[in-house]
Amino acid sequence: MEVIAEERQKASFPVREMTHYLDGGPAETELKERFMQELERDPFWKIDDYADISLAEIRERTMQKAKIVVHHLANEPVEVFRKRMALISIAEPAFWTRLGVHYGLFIGALQSQATPTQFSYWVSKGALALNGVIGCFAMTEMGHGSNVAGLETTATFDEAADEFIIHTPTLTGTKVWIGGAAHTVTHAAVFAQLIVKGQVHGVKCFIVQLRDTATFNLKPGINIGDMGKKMGRDGIDNGWIQFTNVRIPRSQMLMKHTKVSRDGTVTEPPLAQLTYGALIQGRVAMVVDSGNTAKKALTIALRYAAVRRQFAAKPDGPESKLLDFPIHQYRLLPLLSQCFAMHFTGVVMDKMYVDLTRDLESAQPGQNMDNILEALKETHSTSAGLKAFCTWTCLNIIEQCRQSLGGNGYSEYSGLSRMSNDFAVQCTWEGDNTILALQAGRYLIGCFRDVRKGKKLPPGVGYLNQLPSILTKKCPYTRPEELSSPSCLQEAFNVVCANVVKKVAENFQQMVKGGMKPDEAFEQCSAERFFAAKIHTLGYIFSKFSEGISSAPPSLKPVLVNLCSLYGVYTVVENAGVFLQYHYFNSEQMDILTQQVNNLCQIIRKDAIPLVDSFNLSDYIINSPMGRFDGNIYQAYFDRIRRANPAKPHPYFESLVKPLLTRSMAVEEAPEIGK
């Protein structure tokens, strides 16, 4: 198709070089291309008919996909396998979850909470390779999600038998949403209140076998059912579980931290903080997934916009491409800049996480851990905010892309409604976004207090070290290019974030001084706390974006700097209130910035297709006729519709339509009363 070929000729940068830069080098690009080819050729990895098959078929097809992936799991280095899974996540999110529950959550629980002996035992039983053991993660209950400490399931120590009795005491204590429970798993990592000698010791983790490996029959005392139809990710078989006096040996409590001895002595661990690590890993993965999913959505929307035409600029002239309308650029290109921002944030976060884990693991006994723990705390809080705002941003990007396709976005074959429904759960699981954002806000209040006490804060909140002088800074610029330069925007975020954090922290302190308990004061300032986390996180993403592109090759830098500026300017304009309220920008500057969004969109427009091309997602991964590389969208769309909906005899003409069409319209008779 010439229309899209002509778009490719306009590229201001070498597309393949951008792909390499985004992937982290040519070898990484080749690896991804190998993954894509392997998936595309594998008949069990067919995904282009999901719109038209039943829940039961989707579940079975998802399970079929496991075989080859488990082979790779057993045969390739873990870092290669992780990259494979990151790609699979955007091809088939439900499969990613179904395997991820075992591989990430169940094994993750063993890694973080089993003693080395316990860990070796489960590995010897086949847990690592899903051979003899397939596990699920039984934490959430019907009545308790975010408040893990309030879980109702009990694990009562029976000293005589040296066993724990796992029990679901109430309906609300039923484990729900347990991924894999309905059709896949043999074992569960069960979170339950430890009760020893009548005393409750809080929530601990226990390994409970749910089913016989050979027959898949439920073990005595276990009841499991299917959670049924979900908004999305139907390929994952979430189930509910009720335990009725299920006995397990004492050694199936994971005892890396808290221990229960033969005689029922409970020993608590000295430092629980180190378990943060597992949470951070999940959050980093979700930031990366937000970026990747946004790439897929934007590839569809922007390629469609380059082919679809609407309204003629001149009477009798050809209609214009959607992408040539300033409003369409305004709708999509700032989202493209957000996508790049999340990409680079993901890269930086991933590296931070790897470094942090290395520092923790290589720490020597007796070494001063203060700096590492401070960095851990900051990363834990920052990643909470990032998980929340990146998943929300991605969900919004998908929906905006979907709407930008007009009526065709409502077709399941566009791929975008399914993407949205699949993605939506990311805003809830592994920490409800609102609650995570509030945690991030709480950390910021703590930082403000610390800096007042003279403590030096780590880089992620480093702008607070410049208190109080930073508070009153004003932007000195008047020219558009100055105002939208990365350095100006970075200062804008720093100044405004510092003000916002100060505001909520002082309100909090005032409430506490007034006699309120700190927990209540945190609740009372939660809207402000949420807002502080939002602005801080948006600024943090901006700084990671600009950090991420600082080492870009000269051929890529101009377009990346423009995208970074667009991200910053658009974010400022969308949150104009706070930037005006603290007087970093005045009304005239804000006017110019508003206009700069349009200007930057216009500059980036010519690179729109080359930029989504640089994401290098194959038509198989894109899985949408509207997002095809060759731009032949209408023919592919019509073919997909016809293939999925072949002509069939009318299913209910005789029984329903015909009686309606041919019914008698005579007025119904009524007897006369007479006299």
Next chain:
Amino acid sequence: MEVIAEERQKASFPVREMTHYLDGGPAETELKERFMQELERDPFWKIDDYADISLAEIRERTMQKAKIVVHHLANEPVEVFRKRMALISIAEPAFWTRLGVHYGLFIGALQSQATPTQFSYWVSKGALALNGVIGCFAMTEMGHGSNVAGLETTATFDEAADEFIIHTPTLTGTKVWIGGAAHTVTHAAVFAQLIVKGQVHGVKCFIVQLRDTATFNLKPGINIGDMGKKMGRDGIDNGWIQFTNVRIPRSQMLMKHTKVSRDGTVTEPPLAQLTYGALIQGRVAMVVDSGNTAKKALTIALRYAAVRRQFAAKPDGPESKLLDFPIHQYRLLPLLSQCFAMHFTGVVMDKMYVDLTRDLESAQPGQNMDNILEALKETHSTSAGLKAFCTWTCLNIIEQCRQSLGGNGYSEYSGLSRMSNDFAVQCTWEGDNTILALQAGRYLIGCFRDVRKGKKLPPGVGYLNQLPSILTKKCPYTRPEELSSPSCLQEAFNVVCANVVKKVAENFQQMVKGGMKPDEAFEQCSAERFFAAKIHTLGYIFSKFSEGISSAPPSLKPVLVNLCSLYGVYTVVENAGVFLQYHYFNSEQMDILTQQVNNLCQIIRKDAIPLVDSFNLSDYIINSPMGRFDGNIYQAYFDRIRRANPAKPHPYFESLVKPLLTRSMAVEEAPEIGK
């Protein structure tokens, strides 16, 4: 359940009286209750298992529902039937669409475009009662949606035969998304380019029979297929249609406006503007539907929040209700105020539409129509903005409600994900929201020009009559109650809207003065035009809300005024940038307003459940265990899950799970090379 009973005791207002006020009087409430009872008792109107039945079953079940509704259509006054349909729309949106395509669009096309003789003919064939004729509305094509003038289907006059030849020339000319085409209709109102003697006369409407009434066989030259799986509203059977040289008599062109005589003379109508009316009716219906759908979503989310508990305020104390957390109030109560705002806007709009239609119909020949036409033009533009921003607001409300249920919002049984997927299309059909918003913005630019010329504008844009003095007004208040009073907020909207309209209008004028063509200038300022439409529409909704409650009984007024203030204050805070930029509020005032959102939420919190109770939607309509009136959500939810997912033998344990679990992990052998 006591928890929800205790909520009901806190009501600050008489709930039944509120229901009557919202409905428009006790008789209206009784009518709605009668409708609800009729639906609930009718086995064909079962809707509580839609999550678990197939597309084919949903389609058939939707058709079954038609029988009783068609009976009412034939036997009750049109205004009663319209109210019935407004309720049905939130119980079963797909059915509403399936009937609405015939009843609203097909009949609507006849009403607005057929001559009286033609109209009588189709009525005599049974069009009004779906007896002999069931119609669809074939406008959209694969390559053309918003740009109706660009449609490709042709209707070529064959003078010799006195016939039109209807033809689809290209793939992109295929009619798509035609509701009812796949399985329901016999006839279509087809929009096609009229070609007479080789000359194109623009898009006109033609009635084409698609199928034989007795056999449902397709007529010669007609090809129809199913559009297949959609994001939502699966009960409506959208189809695609291709016409291949289909001949129809000349009299099947609807000739109320443009006429083609026997000898091929084309006569154009003097005034096309009056066809606006049909568009306005659809938009008003969608504003009303946005309010009603939001009521349903909020009933679910707020009842859930009154029952669900999370985190204990004190160690070992009971956990708090979600609704008692300030952040949860902040998440939901401003949305509740938006719901009321849309309700009252819908009521006012409906009345405006009825009055306008009456004025138009009762106009005498020779009467000066200027005022009526001016009002028509304003209503047309205002309703465009309202359709856009109310449907977006409602879609956001549904999604926020869904997320507020945490993981349980991801269950299809919560009803909210389905509601969101069903509702999403409202942002696209009957005018893509972005395009409608731009139309509204274009009107505002015209108003600014008119007022500069000394013309007096109609009430909806009346604030522009106060130009230029209004531009520099500043808010004089400092106390929270003053700042959040309806009069202060109304002035705030007026001042800021006037500034925003001036800004975009002057930019536009400057571009035109600089030599740009007006159409191009409109495109270049489209982001600002969109923004002007947004702020204007939000202010318009505020004014209709405050107008709508001005006559409320004294017992209801306090809570309604608080809701109105919350709507206004929240809208100002969410759009703080523009209120600060034009200096109506200063930073300190904005701080106070921000705090007022929390304060108003806290005041309204005690009435949250009584307010959703006053919507008076039965459990049947709510159709979600989480939104039950009695608050027994967990038992109902668990029952629904188990009923929908009864225990079954494992479908693929032997074929897929067992081979994985029990596979040999021995390293594969390779032959030795030897020497």
